[in-house]
Amino acid sequence: MYERKLGDVVLQVDGISLSFGAMRVLNNISFNVRQGEIRSIIGPNGAGKSSMLNVINGVYHPQQGAITYRGKTRDLMKVHEAAQQGIARTFQNIALFKGMSTLDNIMTGRNLKIKSNMLQQAIYWGKAQREEIEHRRKVEEIIDFLEIQAIRKIPVGKLPYGMQKRVELGRALAAEPDLLLLDEPMAGMNVEEKEDMCRFVLDINDEFGTTIVLIEHDMGVVMDLSDRVVVLDYGLQLADGPPDEVRRNQAVIDAYLGVSN
Amino acid sequence: MLYREAGEFKSTYQADQAILTIRQDRWFMWALLAVAFVLIPLVSSEYWLGTIMLPFLILALAALGLNVLTGYAGQLSLGTGGFMATGAFAAYKLATAFPELNILIVILMSGAITAGVGLLFGLPSLRIKGFYLAVATLASQFFLIWMFNKFGWFTNYSASGVISAPPMAVFGDNFVTGPYATAEAKYLFTLTLVVLFALMTKNLVRSNIGREWMAVRDMDIAAEIIGIKMLPTKLKAFAYSSFLCGIAGALWAFVYTGSVEPLAFDVNRSFQILFMIIIGGLGSIMGAFLGSAFIVLLPIFLSNAPHWVGLNIPVDLISHIEFMVFGALIIFFLIVEPHGLARLWQLLKEKLRLWPFPY
Known part of the structure; x- marks a missing residue:
């Protein structure tokens, strides 16, 4: 396997907290995305993955934390501005x-x-x-x-x-985006459709050099495609690192498989 | 067999993006235009041109305007009558204040003024949607009519509130308004404008602005995320829609009835035009014309039909039957095809493509 060269940090997420009323959806989340990488966000249902994408996309405005995109820390932005900055997305x-x-x-x-x-x-x-x-x-x-x-x-x-x-x-x-946010692009697909979609994601990344942030539930897909993985659970950040490292992380295993106390 | 696209190959995107991509459709459209421009003025009587074709065309134009707003951009509006009244009064004020202006300029300018008014009443659409927006536009309907009745300035302080349009000519002494205008001239003038605006509207809805309107209609949050700005896009729809409605109002008052009266543009008019686009087909240029034809021409046909087949029925009975049959037909068409007559036409063409072999 060849070594992937990752570029500079394009998107820095710093201590993001988001609540709707009393409900805390995201709690002090920090990670970054590098130029040209495929970055996955995983976690059980309700972990706050889609909310995280919505924060990056400017749909939700976090109460705390900062987002720095291409060296510019973002003020309160309008929804349509993300597209102007070269961020595109698909929906769950x-x-x-x-x-x-x-x-x-x-x-x-x-x-x-x-x-x-x-x-x-x-x-x-x-x-x-x-x-x-x-x-x-x-x-x-x-x-x-x-x-x-x-x-x-x-x-x-x-x-x-x-x-x-x-x-x-x-x-x-x-839109020829620089940063592509994919919210469960393979949900509800059969094996052939998933394989096609994986091929497209890899080709987009490879041919157009698009940086991709991916939310996906299929662990096989995530571990194969991603350069690095962030794991969320109930709005908390459990782990962040390359797939192999995340796979061995005890907190992640507990979150996915459950723990007997 | 007669109607098919097999064997027609397009080698440029330009050809593929043409308005009518199938040859038979183009022939049909040219034939229709020939009939409208040449045959109808030749064979129709003064009565037919002046009292049937004129309101049909003018209301089709208003329906076209509402269809842009409701059918394409998804903003439900009940203010059509108010906007038509705005166009009519704007034209009256312009024609009386600047009598030397050409009727074309008067009509276009009154459209532009109505566009401005529509823009203003479109502002709430950023915050409210659907039925609530319909109620907000209903407010504009009542406000505008009240305003024209209330302030004498709009009617040049005429005592009766009803004012007549001055005679005006397109060029030379080709009068299209006033007592000297012939029905042919009125008809051809209106037809030309309506055809031009229909073409313009078609161009808009197949371009970027049209796609933006439909995107806002189908899924507004996704539209915003791909970079479409809500307010300008909705306001453009309001402005363009009001522009067409204003022109329709000006034509109604100047060319058709010859008098400007707010009563012609009350809330019933708004509903009538809304029904036209619902029956004709939301989000379709053709639908505006079919809907207008259905609502304007069908009652006339129904009231004359017994006479044509030689039945002698009392007039009051005919008018009762007319209401019943008309209502039944509306229900029939809405059940058969809730997407309107335009969709029915589309389905017919799809069937025809395979005919007579159903595979």
Whole structure:
């Protein structure tokens, strides 16, 4: 096995605590993500993994702690700003635009790159049309990459679950993100679908150099794909390190298998 | 057999992104335009053009406007009548204050003014959604109508509150409003505008702004996470929708009825247009026209049908039957296809693609 070279820290999460009322969802979580790595967050249900992604994404605002992304400590940010900073994500429960085709969903992922204004789009001549064709080309590359040519024009509401997950990944990729947050991309899939998805995750990381933060329950997948793993349980950070190290950690084993007291 | 896409290959993205990608669809559209622009003015009587085709086209334009807002951007609105009234009064004020302005400019400017008003009443949409937003827009409906009734400035202090549109021409003495205007001129003028705005709307909804609207409609939080800003996107929908409704209102008052009165734009009008897009098809350009045709043309057809087949039924009975049949048809169509007539048309085309071999 070849040695993976990890770059500088792109995302530093420092002492994050998040509560909803009296409920503490995240408690003093700290970890970092390095350029080009696949970083996994694991933990039992309700551990706060998705909340952690939502904090990174700017959907939730933590009460304590700081997030430094690309050397800049973040102020209170609006939800749409994450995308401007090159952060894209997929959702645990698919959040596609159901009435639109696969093509339109992925095209929507490129919304920040389209510069023509409303009047130009109304006339659909010159710049607006040029842009539409140019972005279509990019989107077709993604469609080829994810092998979803056949469902290009089908409304995504009609697609099977596994395909919807793939389209959602496509929409995130369309933004050409630096940091890709994947919230359980393989949940509810069969073995073949999981293998496909793993291949896509590795290829994205390898070909585009995208840094990936991954939440996943399938331990085999996590241990194979990840460079480093953070383990959460009930909002607490149990462990942080390479897969082999985490696998042997007694606290992690206890959290997953239960302890007899 | 007649209608199929097999054998049609597209080698450019431009061709694949055209409005009508199937050849037969393009022929059909050209034929439809030819009928609308040439045949109908030639064969129709003054009555047909002036009292049936005109309101059909104008209400289709208003339905198009509401469909952008409700069907594409997912913002339920009951303020259509108010926005149409805004367009009508804006056109009246502009035409009386600057009599030398061309009717086209008056109509476009009144659309722009209505867009501004729509923008203002769209602001609550950032915070409220669905039925609550519908109630908020209902408030705008009542407020706008009240305002036009209350302040004499809007009617140039006319005693009756009903004012007539001044005669205006597109160029030369081609009058499209006032007593000198022929029904043909009114019809062609309205048709041209409606076709142009339908094309413009189609272009918008197949471009980035249209995708942003639909993204907000289908899943607003995901839309925001991929970088779509809620407020500007919703406000653009409100502005563009009101723009079309304002133009429809101006056309209604100037070209169709020739008088500007708030009563024509009460809450019933808002509901009527909402029903048009529900029956015609939410999120469809075609749907706006089909819905308008259904609501405007069908009652006329129903009230004349017994006469055509030679039945002599008393007038009051006809009007009762008309209501019953009309109501039954609305229910029938909504059960057969809740997504509207446009979807029915779509399904028909899909069936036709395979016909006569059902595989």
